[in-house]
Amino acid sequence: MSKNFKMVAKTLFGFEEMLAKEIRNLGGSNVVEGVRNVAFEGDTGFMYKANLCLRTAIKIIKPIHSFSVRSENDLYKKIYAMDWAEYLSVDTTFAIDSTVNSDNFTHSLYVSQKVKDAIVDKFRDMDGSRPSVDVKFPDVRINIHIHDEHCNVSLDSSGRSLHQRGYRTATNIAPINEVLAAGLLLLSGWDGQCDFIDPMCGSGTMLTEAAMIACNIPANINRKEFAFEKWDDFDQELFDKIVEVCLNRVREFHHKIVGYDKAPSAVRKALDNVENANLSEFISVERKNFFDTEKFTEGKLHMVFNPPYGERLSLEMEDFYASIGDTLKQKYPGTEAWFITSNMEALKYVGLRPSRKIKVFNSQLESRLVKYVMYEGSKKAKYMNKDKDND
Secondary structure, three states: OOOOEEEEEEOOOOOHHHHHHHHHHHOOEEEEEOOOEEEEEEOHHHHHHHHHHOOOOOEEEEEEEEEEOOOHHHHHHHHHHOOHHHOOOOOOEEEEEEEEEOOOOOOHHHHHHHHHHHHHHHHHHHHOOOOEEOOOOOOEEEEEEEEOOEEEEEEEOOOOOOOOOOOOOOOOOOOOOHHHHHHHHHHOOOOOOOEEEEOOOOOOHHHHHHHHHHHOOOOOOOOOOOHHHHOOOOOHHHHHHHHHHHHOOOOOOOOOEEEEEOOHHHHHHHHHHHHHOOOOOOEEEEEOOHHHOOOOOOOOEEEEEOOOOOHHHOOOHHHHHHHHHHHHHHHOOOEEEEEEEOOHHHHHHHOOOOOEEEEEEEOOEEEEEEEEEEOOOOHHHHHHHHHHHHO
16 A cells, blocks of 8 residues: 655645645645645545546645755755656656745746756766656656745646646637636535526636536546656556546536527637536536526526626726626526626626625736625515514
C-alpha cells in the first residue's frame, strides 16, 4: 500500500474554504487552508482522484524539497545538490514553472533558467548527457515557488491548468473559467435539488458545471491527460480503478437545467460544448433574451449567471442592470438569483437589495458574487402567511 505524502492544491482567491471541504469529502487528511491554496495529505491513488474530481482546484502539486535561499548562486547549488535521478532520466523531457515573491529574486523566468541549468549540469556531470527541455509537452513539470528566502520545489501532477476540463472547444469573447464557474455554483449553494437556469449562458460553461455538480460527475472526466500519467511510477491499473469508482458514484438528476442567450452563435457554441461533455440529456439551450422571459417552473428555481460588463456596456449600463432587477422582480418569483460582476457601480441600478455579497476574482478583476432572493408574492405576505401557519 502506498504511503501518504503532502500535496498542495492551488485555487482562486475566495475558494480556499470550499476547496478544503471538497478535499475532506474526497478523503484527504491533514487539510490546511492557505492563501489561494490548500495543503493536504494522501497516497498516490488520492493524487489521481484529486486531479480527477476536485472542481475548484487549478493544480495539484507534490512538494519534494524545500530550503532557504538568498542568492542565485545559492539557488543553483541547492538545486544541483538534489537527487534528480529519482524524478528524471536523460531521456525525460522537463519544464520549469517559477513563482517568485522575494527581494532577492525579481524575475521568475531567470529563476527557471537557473534551475534548468543546475538540473542539466547535474546530469551532464554524472552521465555525460542531459535531459531536454520541452516547454509545451514535458514528461515532468517542475514547480518552483520562492517566497522571501524560502524555496519550495514540487512536481506538478496536473500539467495544464485543471480548468481545462476537455469539453469546451467553442468559446465566446470572454468565457468564464470552468473552475471559477464551478466555484460560483458551489458558493451559491447549488446542489442539484431543483431546476436551474443561466439566462445569459454564453458558451455554456455554467450550465455544464451545474450539470456535473448535480449528477456528481467527476470534474475532469473529459480531460485527455494529466501530467502524472507520464511519470515513471504511474500506475495505470490503479488510475483505471479510481475512474471506475468515481463514475459509480454518479447520481440521477430529475430536474431541468436551462440556458438562454440572445446571440445565435453563443447558443450554437453552448450546444456543442454540452454535447462534448455528454450532458445533452440534462441541459437545454434556447435563443432568448432574458428580459423577454419568465420563470418556466412553478417550483423553486436556482439561477446563476455572468452578465456582460465592462467598457462595451458603459453607455447602457444603467438600463441594462435596471432591466435585470425588473425582470427578476416581475417575472421570476420563487427564484434564488446569483450573478457575478466587477462593476460595483452597476449594482446600484438593479433596484434590489442583495442578501449576500461575496468577494471573488474573475481573472484579475475584483468582483462580487451577489444573491437576490425573489419571493413568491411580496416578502411581507410571505411572513404573514408564515405567522398564520404558526398559529
